[in-house]
Amino acid sequence: MNIALDYDETYTADKVMWGSFIGSAQARGHKVTFVTFRPDYRPDLSGYNGDIREDAKTLGIDIVFTEGEQKSACFDADIWIFRPTHRLVTCGNSQPNDLNSDRSRYRPDLPA
Secondary structure (H helix, E strand, O other): OEEEEOOOOOHHHOHHHHHHHHHHHHHOOOEEEEEEOOOOOOOOOOOOOHHHHHHHHHHOOEEEEOOOOOHHHHOOOOEEEOOOHHHOOOOOOOOHHHHHHOHHHOOOOOOO
């Protein structure tokens, strides 16, 4: 499988856990790639992207910089892993907050 992993607020939220995940995925023949909204280069910031480049090098994975474009338009993945829920695509007339208001229908153990 081709797995897209967001860097900021996803990988960076728990680098040890994600490092274990990436190692396990690679051992099973899957490819993990950092896919980030960041631009590849910022001439006004010396060392910009040094963090993601160093982590990718250590983990042995590639990076795709979408430069603010929708990630799915820049990369073809079988699985997308990213944390910021406000970037999820909604279905029909649903809005992200509407999904939480009706969650007890799917998970009766959770409050409505």
